[in-house]
Amino acid sequence: MQEALEQVYYRFLFFLPEEEREPERVMVNMEQAHWFYEDELVRDMSVPSMKFPVFVREIQNLYNVLPDWNTKDLIELYESYKSHIPVRGAIILNTNMDKVLLVTNFNGRAYSFPKGKINEDETDEACAIREVLEEVGFDISPMISSGDYLEIEDGHMRLYIVSGASEDYEYLTRTKGEIGKIEWVKLDDIPSQKYKNASIYRNFRFNKVHKFLYELRKWIKSKGVKNDEIEEEFKKKDYKISSLKDFKFKKLRLEGILENAFKVK
Numbered sequence: 001m002q003e004a005l006e007q008v009y010y011r012f013l014f015f016l017p018e019e020e021r022e023p024e025r026v027m028v029n030m031e032q033a034h035w036f037y038e039d040e041l042v043r044d045m046s047v048p049s050m051k052f053p054v055f056v057r058e059i060q061n062l063y064n065v066l067p068d069w070n071t072k073d074l075i076e077l078y079e080s081y082k083s084h085i086p087v088r089g090a091i092i093l094n095t096n097m098d099k100v101l102l103v104t105n106f107n108g109r110a111y112s113f114p115k116g117k118i119n120e121d122e123t124d125e126a127c128a129i130r131e132v133l134e135e136v137g138f139d140i141s142p143m144i145s146s147g148d149y150l151e152i153e154d155g156h157m158r159l160y161i162v163s164g165a166s167e168d169y170e171y172l173t174r175t176k177g178e179i180g181k182i183e184w185v186k187l188d189d190i191p192s193q194k195y196k197n198a199s200i201y202r203n204f205r206f207n208k209v210h211k212f213l214y215e216l217r218k219w220i221k222s223k224g225v226k227n228d229e230i231e232e233e234f235k236k237k238d239y240k241i242s243s244l245k246d247f248k249f250k251k252l253r254l255e256g257i258l259e260n261a262f263k264v265k
Contacts, residue, residue: 003045004037004047005059008041009062012033013030024078027077028078030059030078031052035177040176053071053072053075056074060074086117086118086158087117087118088115088127088128088158088159089113089115089132090128090162091150091216092132092165093162093164094165094184097223097224098188100113100184101171102183102206103135103182103183108180111183111201113209115128128140128144128160134174135173135179135182137171138169143164144162145161150219159212163223167184192210
């Protein structure tokens with residue numbers, strides 16, 4: 001195990017420039033070192049997996065990293081630091097806009113939108129594109145619109161709305177040990193306070209998904225007429241065909257109704 005820890009120490013921590021040696025920045029690199037250890041070395045070098053605090057303590061003890069800090073205080077400092085870093089990601093909808101693409105954590109018990117923390121000097125959209133590509137293997141760059149997003153927590157978390165994604169695409173995560181499942185979930189199946197016992201997902205957590213649903217439904221509604229409104233149009237009209245001329249006329253009328261129903265407003 002010491003050989004594996006030595007490899008990550010010299011790769012991620014030993015050569016840090018002076019401006020990166022503040023405790024918070026050291027911990028950023030420490031987490032990257034831990035990800036590399038878990039993703040690559042646990043398998044390749046047959047070393048034991050470690051939780052992040054245990055990993056930090058081992059590195060501190062072996063290489064005298066941040067000797068004036070104990071591990072517990074370092075972890076608390078880093079968690080506080082991370083909580084102030086903006087989060088960007090995407091709400092990915094299918095073509096009918098009745099399903100949303102969600103990811104689970106590695107144990108598969110909690111659903112969330114694909115998202116992650118913004119890097120230094122990274123734009124909001126670039127972060128969202130990168131995080132989605134890493135987590136679900138899908139490039140949203142041709143589909144993202146700078147004005148279509150929802151925010152919570154005073155802008156700390158911003159998710160861009162991307163509609164029209166194919167359910168047939170093979171979504172594959174590029175991360176290791178982070179994403180459990182990638183799944184299309186019907187918006188109406190996401191449990192709420194009112195209907196939590198009726199949902200097939202009632203035994204799962206939905207991390208901050210609920211906070212976006214109300215505004216997301218408003219956004220979807222603003223993009224077109226609901227299906228029941230289309231059905232109402234059909235009830236008002238007589239579509240019995242009496243002649244070829246009548247057929248052509250009613251075909252044009254029907255096309256006009258459907259075009260209006262799905263027109264982006």
